[in-house]
Amino acid sequence: MNLPLAALLVVLVAVIAASIALAAFYWAVRRKQFSIRDLNEGAYTIFDNDEPVGKPQDVMFDDSRKQNKKQ
Amino acid sequence: MTPESKTKSNDATERAKAFHQSDLMDDTELRVKIDESLASAVALFFATSLFWLLLGSIFGLIASYKMHWPDWLGEYAVLTFGRIRPAHLNTVAYGWVSLAGAGALLWMTSRLTRIPIKWGWMLFISVLLWNIGVAYGTGAIIFGYSRGMEWLEFPRIAGFIIALGFVFFALPILKTFIHRKVNHIYVSLWYILASVVWFPLLYLTANFGHYQGVVEAGMNWWYGHNLLTVWVTPIGLAMAYYFLPKVIGRPIYSYYLSLLGFWSFALFYNWNGIHHLIGGPLPTWLVTVSIVASVMMVIPVLAVAVNHHMTTFKHFHMLKFSPTLRFTVFGAMAYTAVSLQGSGMALRSINEITHFTHYTVGHAHLGVYAFSTMILFGGIYYIMPRLSKWEWPYPSLVKWHFWLTAIGVIIYVVALTIGGWYQGLDMNNPDKDFMESVLNTIPYLYLRSLGGTMMVVGHLIFIYHFALMVKRAGPRRFAPPWFKKPEEESAV
Amino acid sequence: MMFIRSFVFFFGVLATLLLGWAALVGIPDIMISEIDPPDELERYTAEEAFGRQIYIREGCVYCHSQQVRPEGFGADQERLWGRPSVPADYVFDRPHLLGTMRTGPDLMNIGVRQTSVSWHMEHLYDPRLVVEGSTMPPYPWLFEVKRSAGPDEFVLDLPEDRVPEGKVVVATREAEALVEYLLSLDRSYDSPQRVVDNDEEE
Structure with a gap:
C-alpha cells in the first residue's frame, strides 16, 4: 500500500466521520435536543437545596467558623 | 461567608431545583446514602493507592539520587537505575493515579447521577485484581522480566489482570449511569464515561496487538x-x-x-x-x-x-x-x-x-x-x-x-x-x-x-x-x- | 430521546479513539510491516538475542536511544553516530528499543564506534574506570570474583586496588552476551530506503 492511497483513505474516513457527526448535530438541534437554556442549566446540576449556589463548601481553615461550631 | 446577594442565590437554587427530576429524597439524606453505598470500596481504592504513591515515589527518589551518585546502592541488581525508573513510572501511573482516580470517579459518578452506586460488590473484586496486577507487574520489572517498552513494561499477564480489574470498575459505573436520576449529564460525567469506554480499548490493543519494528514504536507512543x-x-x-x-x-x-x-x-x-x-x-x-x-x-x-x-x-x-x-x-x-x-x-x-x-x-x-x-x-x-x-x-x-x-x-x-x-x-x-x-x-x-x-x-x-x-x-x-x-x- | 443522546455520545467517543488508532497505528502497520530486511542486516544470533534480553532487563533503553537523526536535526551526523535510521533497520527488533532519552550517547552503531571487548567489559563493571565523570550505573552482578578463571572465561584487566588479593574478576555468560549484542549493533550499510528513493526519481 503506497503513501498517497493511504493518505487518501485517512482523509476519506475523516471526512465521512465528520459529516456524520455534523449531520447528527444538525438533526439534534432541529429536533430541539439541544437548547441554549438547557446547556446553561446543566452547570447547576451539582447544586441542591442543602448545598446551594452561593454557599462555599469545604471551609477548613476559617477560624471564626470553627469557634462557632465548637460552641 | 455568603458574598452573593440572597435573592440571586435563591433564584439560582430554585432553577437548580426545578432542573432535577427527582427530589424524592431529602438532599442530605440522599447524600449520606450515596456515601454509605461507596464508603468502604472507595476508601480501599484510596488507601491502596496511597501505598503505591509511597512506594512509587521512593522508587523515584532512589532513581533521582542515582542520577548524580551512580555508585550509591550500585551493587544491588534489583535497585539499578534501569529497573527502579520503570518501576517508579508504573507504580505511580497504574497504582497511585489509577487507583486514586478510580475511587474519585466512582464517588463523583454516584453524586452526579444522584443514586447510590449499583453493583457495589464488584468494586471489591476490582480493587483486589488491580492491586494484584500492579504488584505482579512491579515485581516483574524489579526482578528483570520487563517487556522493555516504556509505559508497557508490565508482562502481559499483569496487563490482563489489570484490564479485568478495570472491567469490574467500569460495570458499576455504567450500571449506575443507566439508572441515573438526573435529566442532565454534567460535564465531569462526560469525561468519566468517555474514559470508561476508552481505557479498556486502548489497554487491550496495546497489550495484545502484534506489531513489527518501528510500527511497534509508533504503537508504543x-x-x-x-x-x-x-x-x-x-x-x-x-x-x-x-x-x-x-x-x-x-x-x-x-x-x-x-x-x-x-x-x-x-x-x-x-x-x-x-x-x-x-x-x-x-x-x-x-x-x-x-x-x-x-x-x-x-x-x-x-x-x-x-x-x-x-x-x-x-x-x-x-x-x-x-x-x-x-x-x-x-x-x-x-x-x-x-x-x-x-x-x-x-x-x-x-x-x-x-x-x-x-x-x-x-x-x-x-x-x-x-x-x-x-x-x-x-x-x-x-x-x-x-x-x-x-x-x-x-x-x-x-x-x-x-x-x-x-x-x-x-x-x-x-x-x-x-x-x-x-x-x-x-x-x-x-x-x-x-x-x-x-x-x-x-x-x-x-x-x-x-x-x-x-x-x-x-x-x-x-x-x-x-x-x-x-x-x-x-x-x-x-x-x-x-x-x-x-x-x-x-x-x- | 435520552437513549439516542447517550448512543450518540458513546458512538462519538468510540469513533474518535478508533480514528486515531487507524491513522497512527493501523495504516502504518499495513504500510511498513511488510518491508524486507536489508541484505546486510543479519538476524540476531542466539547469543546476541540473549544479550538483548539483558539490555532490556537492566533498562539500558532509559538512558540510551537507538535511532539516529538526519542532517540538520540535532548533531547526530556531526557526532558520527551513523546515517539516519530507516524502518528497515528495525525489522528484527522486537520489542523495539528506540528510546526517548540520551542521558548517554546513542547506541545505534556502537558496534562500529567501539569495537574493543575489554573496553565494554570494564565499562560495564565500573563505567568510571574508562569514562571520567560518567554517570552510568555499574553492573557488578554481571561479573564474578573468583580464585582463578576457567579456560574460556574473560578476565577483566582492572587496576590492582579494585581486585581482592589473589582473586580475578571474570565476566559471566550474561556480560559476554550483552557485549556480543552491543558489538552487533552496526547499521552502517547503505540505507535501503535511499536506494528506493533514487529508483523512483529515475
Whole structure:
C-alpha cells in the first residue's frame, strides 16, 4: 500500500466521520435536543437545596467558623 | 461567608431545583446514602493507592539520587537505575493515579447521577485484581522480566489482570449511569464515561496487538501518550470541573465552552502520541500529523483554562480556607501550563532541543504530578471525610502537605526545564564533547533530588494524616460544614 | 430521546479513539510491516538475542536511544553516530528499543564506534574506570570474583586496588552476551530506503 492511497483513505474516513457527526448535530438541534437554556442549566446540576449556589463548601481553615461550631 | 446577594442565590437554587427530576429524597439524606453505598470500596481504592504513591515515589527518589551518585546502592541488581525508573513510572501511573482516580470517579459518578452506586460488590473484586496486577507487574520489572517498552513494561499477564480489574470498575459505573436520576449529564460525567469506554480499548490493543519494528514504536507512543488522553487527564479534568464550582459555590463560567472543550479534546488528543518520535525513523507524514494534532490541542486547553480560571477568578480569597480548592486550583493552573508547553514541545524547532533530555522528564512531572496528583490530593481531602464521617484532624498537616509538595514540584520542574534545555543545546552542539551535556546537567539533578525529597516528605505527612483519620484519632473537628445536624445549621 | 443522546455520545467517543488508532497505528502497520530486511542486516544470533534480553532487563533503553537523526536535526551526523535510521533497520527488533532519552550517547552503531571487548567489559563493571565523570550505573552482578578463571572465561584487566588479593574478576555468560549484542549493533550499510528513493526519481 503506497503513501498517497493511504493518505487518501485517512482523509476519506475523516471526512465521512465528520459529516456524520455534523449531520447528527444538525438533526439534534432541529429536533430541539439541544437548547441554549438547557446547556446553561446543566452547570447547576451539582447544586441542591442543602448545598446551594452561593454557599462555599469545604471551609477548613476559617477560624471564626470553627469557634462557632465548637460552641 | 455568603458574598452573593440572597435573592440571586435563591433564584439560582430554585432553577437548580426545578432542573432535577427527582427530589424524592431529602438532599442530605440522599447524600449520606450515596456515601454509605461507596464508603468502604472507595476508601480501599484510596488507601491502596496511597501505598503505591509511597512506594512509587521512593522508587523515584532512589532513581533521582542515582542520577548524580551512580555508585550509591550500585551493587544491588534489583535497585539499578534501569529497573527502579520503570518501576517508579508504573507504580505511580497504574497504582497511585489509577487507583486514586478510580475511587474519585466512582464517588463523583454516584453524586452526579444522584443514586447510590449499583453493583457495589464488584468494586471489591476490582480493587483486589488491580492491586494484584500492579504488584505482579512491579515485581516483574524489579526482578528483570520487563517487556522493555516504556509505559508497557508490565508482562502481559499483569496487563490482563489489570484490564479485568478495570472491567469490574467500569460495570458499576455504567450500571449506575443507566439508572441515573438526573435529566442532565454534567460535564465531569462526560469525561468519566468517555474514559470508561476508552481505557479498556486502548489497554487491550496495546497489550495484545502484534506489531513489527518501528510500527511497534509508533504503537508504543500512541499508547504512552494516550494513557494520559483517555485516563489520567480525564480524571483530573472531571475532578476539576466538579470541585472548583462545588467548593466555590458558583457554577462553571461557561458551560458551552466545556462542551467545545470536551469534543475537541476527544478529537485531537489521541492523535498526539507520535510527537515522541520526531526525528526518528517513522514516515514523516505520520510525525507531522501528530505535530498538527498537538498544536490543535490549544483549542480544548484554552476552553478548559478559561472555564477553570474564570470560575476561580474573584474567589481567590477562598484558597485560604479550603484544602480541596487550594490543591485543585494549583492543579488546574498546572494543566494550562503543561498543555501549552506540550503543544510547543511538539514543534520541530523546539523538539530538536528538548527531545532526549531531562526537559521532557520535567514536562511529564508538571503533568502527572503538578496537575493530576495535586488534583487527586484535593479530591481525597474532600471525599474522605464524607466517607468516614470524621474530619481531617490536623489542618496544620494539610498545610505542610500542600507547601512541601507544591514547592517541591516547582523546584523539580524548574530545575529540569532549565537543565534539560542546556543539556539539549550542549548535545546539539558538535563542538562540545558529549560528556559536557552529562556533566553540565548534574547541578540541576541535585536540585531535582531536593524537590523530590520534599515531595516524598509531603507524601509521608499525608499518609500519616490519612491513617489518623481512618483510625479516628486526633481531636474531633466540626469546622467544615460536613454532615452537620439540622440544629447546627443556625451556627453558620 | 435520552437513549439516542447517550448512543450518540458513546458512538462519538468510540469513533474518535478508533480514528486515531487507524491513522497512527493501523495504516502504518499495513504500510511498513511488510518491508524486507536489508541484505546486510543479519538476524540476531542466539547469543546476541540473549544479550538483548539483558539490555532490556537492566533498562539500558532509559538512558540510551537507538535511532539516529538526519542532517540538520540535532548533531547526530556531526557526532558520527551513523546515517539516519530507516524502518528497515528495525525489522528484527522486537520489542523495539528506540528510546526517548540520551542521558548517554546513542547506541545505534556502537558496534562500529567501539569495537574493543575489554573496553565494554570494564565499562560495564565500573563505567568510571574508562569514562571520567560518567554517570552510568555499574553492573557488578554481571561479573564474578573468583580464585582463578576457567579456560574460556574473560578476565577483566582492572587496576590492582579494585581486585581482592589473589582473586580475578571474570565476566559471566550474561556480560559476554550483552557485549556480543552491543558489538552487533552496526547499521552502517547503505540505507535501503535511499536506494528506493533514487529508483523512483529515475
